[in-house]
Amino acid sequence: MRLCSTLISSPLPAPKSREEDINNVAAESSTCLSIYKYGGAPAVFRSPNCPLWNLQNRRSFSSPASRCHTAAIQGRRKYQEDRLLCALDLRIPFPGKKTGTPKDVLVGIAAVFDGHSGSEASEMASQLLLDYFALHIYFLLDATFSKELTGKLPNSLMHLYDLDSQRFQDSLPLNFHLDILKEALLRAIYDIDATFTKEASTRKLDSGSTATIALIADGQLLVASIGDSKALLCSERYETPEEAKATLIELYRERKRNQDSSPSRFSDLKLEHRTGLMRFIAKELTKDHHPDREDEILRVKAAGGYVTKWAGVPRVNGQLAVSRSIGDLTYRSYGVISAPEVMDWQPLVANDSYLVVSSDGIFEKLEVQDACDRLWEVKNQTSFGAGVPSYCSISLADCLVNTAFEKGSMDNMAAVVVPLKSNLDWES
Template sequence: MDLFDDLPEPTQTSGPPGSGSASQVEAHAQTTKEENEKEEKSVKRKQQQEEIETEEHGQIKKVCREGLPVLKGYVAARRGERDEMQDAHVLLPDMSSCLSCSSRVSYFAVFDGHGGARASQFAAEHLHHNLAKKFPSGESENMDKLIKKCLLDTFKQTDEDFLKKASSQKPAWKDGSTATCVLVVDDMVYVANLGDSRAVLCRMEVVADGQKRAVTLALSKEHNPTMYEERMRIQRAGGTVREGRVLGVLEVSRSIGDGQYKRCGVISTPDLRRCQLTANDRFIILACDGLFKVFSADEAVKFVLSVLQEGSVEPKPGLTMEELRFESACHQLASEAVRRGCADNVTVILVSVGF
């Protein structure tokens, strides 16, 4: 399965054929047919948008969101044995009101700070606001490319803003942070990440006997100095990698902040991946490396599934049994990471996917 490192454009299904006769269709060249189909799609999109715009506000929501996945986020954070909680997180199941577009947009993010909590807190407070300012407005056939550019520009802007603030302090701040951000536009997931925090998707697949089995899909790529491409970039910039760390100190090769390492090849350019959600998808896990030091991605997914299948949860007002199970699974996963001996901060975001 292509998990979109290069953000390919999704395949579009063509509309219904025209009402012309067979002889007329055969008389047209292939290029003419494609142009007609493109024009027909454009007209239909405009008509559909006009119909939506003439509805009342409540109806607009219904029309725009019909058939889209329902996302709900749950978070659990544990300090572990650290003196300070340096992780930060953001859950925005619906940030559409901040954007000038007809799509439903959700945003979830985990930031794992090092050298202090200021970089992670800054990213948690500012990155999604920068994203909202740069998010493409209206509809476009090149939406994937526009969102890709938006994410790249957003990370660059957030990093530059923090470095400017950090360098103005006396003494200068030396904090840095990883970032793993999940942006869901209608039913399309875009993941942008720096460093070693991760995102994984649980997808249920039907096997030969009709039973379903869980498949774990990686939605992010870790960045550490021991990776060949990362190490080569650092060395070309004049830096060194010793004992698996930049200059023998920094464990990640991409981050927000870390101003003292930017001249050594540490960058804030995220890896971008894209995946379309389906009715077989159950949940997404976003977590800092504190979780994945003691859990493999598959183990984390199986742990969550085992909690979701348990029947006993204590009722709480305002929450359904399904919501209570997801909430419990999120907290149990974070607690189990600490129980298994993780001394680091642990932050877990669990995003349920329902259709």
């Protein structure tokens, strides 16, 4: 069974017919799989033997603004080096668990890339992610399920995938599609870094980038992160009167620290804390890869690097503020790596309201809970949000980046905010 249905984000050009698509892909699949085996996505896209995989044929993709809020501002920096991506309607055909009949799985992807020492790394990562992700999904599925190719593929190719095609012909593991999506994402990240490394070596580029990427599929969420861009969930929760009192005290202290704190927010909470309170609670899904983190500093030192503070920030060899990144070739021999840290698939629950993916510029002046508090104010602006600024009416992402800017953040800022309750199609 050949699975070559079009992926919405795929660089495959729109065929004249489905039959033509199948015939064209079948004609080049064997050659391209061999190329893929030895060189991954970059080799396939470069090869003249794989004309259907051509970056010049990339289709533009955007999600409706109501489903995916995005914003990026240069802030007080001289250049804008942050990039972002949000695509929530990727329909990927996976075999059914019982019959093997293809069934579309709706996949969402939200990502932020925070560049430094130039925008080349963040720009390339944002441009290649969907293409590489789509290609890896295609070849993982094609090699696993194609009866025509099963007998022709060398065992080493199947070992590369760590998949046994015969085992999956009759039955599928429960989370097979999630395993494929995770593997495709990790391979895409690896190939993006390899592609940029080659480009940076040729052009003598010093730039690097963080990468924080969230996948949503089948009512579940996965996050892969490199560097210090963040992903977090804002989830609705009822606070008991005691918890609400503690919240009120913290907001009072915040009001004393920040003269621009919303007075209506404080007054309304003061009135309602006696009977408990509904609010968003922040759950951080990533861990910053800063050089002073215990496991990170051990790797840097083992590689011959050192960590020291400059301008109050721990840095590899006194320069680089992250210990994992895409690019940054100068620091590769000192323990800086591009391997992502992964929060594996976890189910989204009914009270999970917003997914936020953002660069660290937002959190120069905000805590993660502050971001969720701001989103709660916007959601309930008929009461709590009387003091919500006008820019919050543009989009939720604009609300976050401009709130951080007004509080004095000096960095570039980029944010993707996904309203989870309005994207119910992801649920199984």
